[in-house]
Amino acid sequence: MTPPPRSPGTTFSVVVEDHVMVAHSLPHPAFGPAQGKHGATYDVAATFWRDGLDATGVVLDIGAATAALRAVLADIDYRDLDEHPAFAGLLTTTEVVACHVAEALLAAPALAPHVEDLLRLDVVLRETPRAAAGVSVDLVARRAGGAA
Ligand SMILES: Nc1nc2c(c(=O)[nH]1)N=C([C@H](O)[C@H](O)COP(=O)(O)OP(=O)(O)OP(=O)(O)O)CN2
Secondary structure (H helix, E strand, O other), rough: OOOOOOOOOOOOEEEEEEEEEEEOOOOOOOOOOHHHOEEEEEEEEEEEEOOOOOOOOOOOOOHHHHHHHHHHHHHHOOOHHHHHHHHOOOOHHHHHHHHHHHHHHHHHOHHHHHHEEEEEEEEEEEOOOOOEEEEEHHHHHHHOOOOO
């Protein structure tokens, strides 16, 4: 079996979702009450983009992506991010947590065989029904050495 032919300009995506509960504070005058310690529950969506499908007709296996996301989130679930070494010296804004999740996903052993075939990874954390923030990692630019 071969994957369906790809039309020019067409990219494919897989989205997996989970959620995570953390405690943290944002000790900077830019923030209001969130300067104090508080809890946050994020709905997390990770979108993997690929230019064409693999030989099995997928971007990557949804089960593998789901398991990888759970493993990454398990490391911060129910944790105080102010005490977590991955965030030492950082304000744990939603964007910063999203970046951590994205980089951890890209480093996940189960996803490693697929990363070189991906165009982009987007990670969005929804912190309220009306607000979300995230990061988009351009993996083509990164492979070309364009990453900072
Ligand atoms: N771009 C982002 N903006 C904000 C984030 C964030 O992670 N990324 N986080 C927060 C706070 O965590 C929370 O959502 C709101 O807390 P609050 O103290 O109310 O923060 P404000 O900046 O809205 O402060 P006010 O002075 O109360 O307006 C906020 N923004």
